[in-house]
Amino acid sequence: MTRSRWCGLRDPIPPPGEDWAATGSHRIQTKTTRPRERRDLKASAAKQLAAEIEWLEGRYLPDWALSRLPEPSPAERDIVERVRGILNDPRLVPVLRMLEKHNSCPRVEPGARTPSKARLLLGPHLRQVLASVQGRGEMRQKLPVLDQPAAEVRKHLQDASAGCKGLAELIRKGPQPHVALAGETSTNEVLKIFPLPTELFEASDGSDRQVVAFTELLDKAAGWFEVLAVRVPRAKENRHTGRGALRMRAAEFLVGVFKRALGRPYHAHVGIIATIVSGIETSADFVKKVERRQGKPKDRVVTR
Numbered sequence: 001m002t003r004s005r006w007c008g009l010r011d012p013i014p015p016p017g018e019d020w021a022a023t024g025s026h027r028i029q030t031k032t033t034r035p036r037e038r039r040d041l042k043a044s045a046a047k048q049l050a051a052e053i054e055w056l057e058g059r060y061l062p063d064w065a066l067s068r069l070p071e072p073s074p075a076e077r078d079i080v081e082r083v084r085g086i087l088n089d090p091r092l093v094p095v096l097r098m099l100e101k102h103n104s105c106p107r108v109e110p111g112a113r114t115p116s117k118a119r120l121l122l123g124p125h126l127r128q129v130l131a132s133v134q135g136r137g138e139m140r141q142k143l144p145v146l147d148q149p150a151a152e153v154r155k156h157l158q159d160a161s162a163g164c165k166g167l168a169e170l171i172r173k174g175p176q177p178h179v180a181l182a183g184e185t186s187t188n189e190v191l192k193i194f195p196l197p198t199e200l201f202e203a204s205d206g207s208d209r210q211v212v213a214f215t216e217l218l219d220k221a222a223g224w225f226e227v228l229a230v231r232v233p234r235a236k237e238n239r240h241t242g243r244g245a246l247r248m249r250a251a252e253f254l255v256g257v258f259k260r261a262l263g264r265p266y267h268a269h270v271g272i273i274a275t276i277v278s279g280i281e282t283s284a285d286f287v288k289k290v291e292r293r294q295g296k297p298k299d300r301v302v303t304r
Contacts, residue, residue, distance in 0.1 A: 045093045048100035052087050052123045056080060075134065083126045089276045095122065095269045102262060122273075125257050129277060132253075133245045154232045161225035168218035176214050183208040199224055247278035251290040265291060 054060055072080070086092065103119045145156050181203045201220055203210035251274045255265045267284035274282035 044100040044104075045096040048096040048103070049087060051103075051119055052096075052121055053084070055121050055123050056084060056087070079127055079130045079134070082130055083123055086126055086273075086276050087123060091272055091276055095272055098266070098269060120261050125254060126273075126277070129246065129250050129253055133249050136245065150232050154229045157225045157229035157232070161222045161229065164218045164222035164225065168215040168222070171215050171218070178211050178213055179217050181210045181212060183210075243278045243280055247274050247280045247282055248290065250274040250277045251282065251287045252294055255287060255291050255294075267291070 087096075099120055099122060146153055148156075181201060184202045184204070184206070185200075201217060251270060254270045254273055255267070258264060258266045258270065265287075267287040270287045271282045271284045274280075274287065
């Protein structure tokens, strides 16, 4: 123990790895990282990165499974290379380190007797962010009406619904044809995965074949257009394209991923990822704002 004349008080010896500097009448405690600790931090990030690249290159699959995979399209190859570039960005090191820390801790799943060995990877979620934004752009090229302000998109869908109702009312005044609907399948659940809004009208009575009036089919179509009109994104969200769309999608999607898998949203880490993905500086405050907006009730649709 050493004696100090500073303020006439006895100062303890700084603990190993810490440096105390006196400024005026205050002491500033600064944490210094030991060389061994720095090596450990780099090693943990490198271990997570190695697992990410292994997934990206499909090395976790057996050879027979790899040989049966279809040849990726140019768009898919582009996404893979973009994910590789994001994962190798030095700014991502804190995120990789956080994921490796999570993966290195034993985790017992509900109902399981042994700890889970499943590794949380960032790559699959990055791929989903890039693919969803790319799919949205392709959808707007195929359906130009969707590449308009939200209010105009909503009006188009409402007009389509009204047109179906009007045609059904006209047909009911005279003879009308009937349509045979095939039995219900899981096709509509699969279609929800794709960005293109569509639905397959199937038998609703549990039979393998249901005969319905054509006007009933028009009524179903009218209801479908009405629901789609309500789901049109808000005007501000609908305007995001290019890098802005990537930033928004990364912020809103990855917060949910981290909350489910890690129990916390990790706003700052999501901000780092969104910055790298979009090229637009993204703060933790921006991510929190996006999260709050997602939590608001969506029963009222805001137009432009």
